[in-house]
Amino acid sequence: xxxxxxxxxxxxxxxxxALIASLISYLVLIIFEIVCMSFLIPVLGVTxxxxxxxxxxxxxxxxxxxxxxxISAYFLRKYFKxxxxx
Numbered sequence: 324x325x326x327x328x329x330x331x332x333x334x335x336x337x338x339x340x341a342l343i344a345s346l347i348s349y350l351v352l353i354i355f356e357i358v359c360m361s362f363l364i365p366v367l368g369v370t371x372x373x374x375x376x377x378x379x380x381x382x383x384x385x386x387x388x389x390x391x392x393x394i395s396a397y398f399l400r401k402y403f404k405x406x407x408x409x
Contacts, residue, residue, distance in 0.1 A: 355395070359388040 325345075332341045363384050364371065373380050 355392060356388070359391055360384070363387055 332338060363369075364374065367384060369380055369384055374384060375381075
């Protein structure tokens with residue numbers, strides 16, 4: 324969050340807008356992580372204990388989570404870009 328805030332302020336942005344954008348992006352990421360984990364753990368049949376102890380299981384659960392994050396970011400960017408062009 325600090326890195327995004329510093330980048331936004333160094334790019335010439337307003338301080339309050341940079342702080343709000345950083346907080347909102349961090350909050351969206353937290354919500355996305357919670358939703359993905361609560362969806363993927365039952366689908367893959369993994370217990371939280373196995374997720375904490377087994378490195379292979381942790382990788383197995385987090386790779387689809389990262390892919391979902393990239394796919395959703397791609398479609399959101401495509402949706403907002405289309406909306407701005409119209």
